[in-house]
Amino acid sequence: MPWIQARLHAAKEQVDALEDALLATGALSVTLMDDADQPILEPELGTTPLWDQTLLLGLYDANTEADTLQQRLQLAFTAEGGALLPNCKIEILEDKDWVRAWMDDYQAMQFGQRLWVCPSWQQPPEPDAVNLMLDPGLAFGTGTHPTTALCLSYLDSAIQGGEHILDFGCGSGILGMAALLLGAERMTGTDIDPQALEATQENAKRNGIEPARFQVFLPENTPELQADVTIANILAGPLRQLAPHIAQLTRPGGQLALSGILAEQASEVQACYQQWFEMDDPQFLDDWALLSGRKRQER
Secondary structure, three states, X not given: OOEEEEEEEEEHHHHHHHHHHHHHOXXXXXXXXXXXXXXXXXXXXXXXXXXXXXXXXXEEOOOOOHXXXXXXXXXXXXXXXXXXXXXXXXXXXXXXXXXXHHHHHOOOXXXXXXXXXXEOOOOOOOOOOEEEEEOOOOOOOOOOOHHHHHHHHHHHHHOOOOOEEEEEOOOOOHHHHHHHHHOOOEEEEEOOOHHHXXXXXXXXXXXXXXXXXXXXXXXXXOOOOOEEEEEEEOOHHHHHHOHHHHHHOEEEEEEEEEEEEEHHHHHHHHHHHOOOEEEOOOEEEOOEEEEEEEEOOOO
């Protein structure tokens, strides 16, 4: 069935009253979105930051009287202490199979010379290539984001065969699974989200990877190890905080790749890891960076 949607463009100080007005007029859900290309990637703990300009989307049942909804929103907004209702548009959303539409749009992608990431419902375009069959859904990581693309291209060139991989913040497991298919011997994955560990296990099964070749853990249960290649696609703040731990888990002479880093954050994160690693020049894709290096030999 179709839905009725109210779109309101608001300043930050109006958001609470508008959200209450949407709910008071029968909205089944309210979504807040950035309305001015102002990403908030690393908010402080315990805070719920809002954008200076925020888009509110209120979703209503199809039986809602669309012709009077804007008037009712104005009355509810006034009751919440607001004045003139900000820019508002009422529209009809036709029902759509969004999962099917997304599946139709998601296509196989090549990274480097050997590696393809393919949706599990399609035939690989190059059957003899290294094909990672992925069914995205439970956790972040499909290859479409620049940070994941940077990491996959790095692995395509870095993996020579026989390595022990540490996938730190494994998400869907796409990076660790790619390394195993490229020839790594075994992989250890860690993530704070139990669903990410479940997604990694499911993707490993889908790609015919023997359980003995990979293990996944919550951070507090991760064993001490010395990885040949450590890869972490998280965020700049956690990467800085975790630098001593990540260095400890990488063997002397081992390789490191870090992403989830905005281009303007690259120099600060790189300086942090230079305590333990000889760092390469950063690689960039769109507004994102990948930092790589090799751990210094112990003296």
